[in-house]
Amino acid sequence: MLLALLKTMRPxxxxxxxxxxxxxxxxxxxxxxxxxxxxxxxxxLLCLLASAVYIVNDIADIEKDRLHPKKRFRPLAAGSxxxxxxxxxxxxxxxxxxxxxxxxxxxxxxxxxxxxxxNLLYSFWLKNVVIVDVLLVASGFVxxxxxxxxxxxxxxxxxxxxxxxxxxxxxxxxxxRRHEISILSIEANNHRPVLANYNHELLDQMIGIVTTCAxxxxxxxxxxxxxxxxxHAMMLTVPFVLYGIFRYLYLIHVQxxxxxxxxxxxxxxxxxxxxxxxxxxxxxxxxxxx
Numbered sequence: 001m002l003l004a005l006l007k008t009m010r011p012x013x014x015x016x017x018x019x020x021x022x023x024x025x026x027x028x029x030x031x032x033x034x035x036x037x038x039x040x041x042x043x044x045l046l047c048l049l050a051s052a053v054y055i056v057n058d059i060a061d062i063e064k065d066r067l068h069p070k071k072r073f074r075p076l077a078a079g080s081x082x083x084x085x086x087x088x089x090x091x092x093x094x095x096x097x098x099x100x101x102x103x104x105x106x107x108x109x110x111x112x113x114x115x116x117x118x119n120l121l122y123s124f125w126l127k128n129v130v131i132v133d134v135l136l137v138a139s140g141f142v143x144x145x146x147x148x149x150x151x152x153x154x155x156x157x158x159x160x161x162x163x164x165x166x167x168x169x170x171x172x173x174x175x176x177r178r179h180e181i182s183i184l185s186i187e188a189n190n191h192r193p194v195l196a197n198y199n200h201e202l203l204d205q206m207i208g209i210v211t212t213c214a215x216x217x218x219x220x221x222x223x224x225x226x227x228x229x230x231x232h233a234m235m236l237t238v239p240f241v242l243y244g245i246f247r248y249l250y251l252i253h254v255q256x257x258x259x260x261x262x263x264x265x266x267x268x269x270x271x272x273x274x275x276x277x278x279x280x281x282x283x284x285x286x287x288x289x290x
Contacts, residue, residue: 001082004075005089008058009051015262017046019144019165020151026161027154027227028286035152041104042151045097046144049112052093053119055086060124107150115143130197134177138169156227160220167214171207172261175248178203179258207252211245233285240278247271 020042029035058065058076065077075081098116102109122136145165149157177198218241222234247270251257257264265272 001085004081005085008055008075008081008086010054012262013050013054014047016141017043017050017144019141020046020148022145022161022165023148023154023157024152025283026286027152027157029152030283030287038104038151039148041100042108042147045100045104045112046115046147048093049097049116052090052097053116053123055090055093057123059083059086059090105151108147111143111147111150115140115147118143128194130194133194134170134173137173138166141165141169158221158225158227160217160225163217164214164221167210167217170210171214171245172248174203174207174210175252175258176261178207178252179256182256211249215242215245229285229289231289233289234282237278237281237285240274240281244271244274244278247274
């Protein structure tokens, strides 16, 4: 029962909540014990909140999932997890996450509640509205970044990073939609109804737009943000971003990947190396390149 509950909580998806650490790193407070502990607690609370939403989704879709060739193996649909246990767990996680969020910081609690509302709106209504669906999911990443900002009393965090977060998340989400259409083909509409409103031409144009904007926005950030070293060393990280984006495009268009971006990062070694080098160079420049 506990293993079934853990599976329903989607622990693989918790990596998305690492966005709450963005401000901690870019505001040069990574090694501050107080702010680091606050952000780590926030990460745990967001994971609980996200898991509660996943459980609620599975409860609502239990009958549909039983008719799906893959989703019928989910614990609730398969019967390995009791519906009553799932309801109790979801309620417990929601109370713990929201209560802990407001106790941690009032503004963080507000953003956590907003994150919950956005996810519920997406799950029960807006996930079937074309274009709005990807914008809403992307907003979840921005909310996570904003939640981290209020916790560390940010004074050097550039608004450019909100723009970059929005564009990068849209880039990944649109790539995922394209992969779903390519793989599922005529069955795409049955898997996710909103896919009937997308096609390769539209998605390719949208991906092209957000890709260009993301590169430009990040480039502007590296030499115009006030919190960066005056020697403009952050510009040296642009090649890693370019390679990472181009590599992801290669995986989408040539290798037909992109369905699970979080898994793809760890499965594709060149992409993982590019991200690791970017992280190392950013930390090195922000903390030791002054």
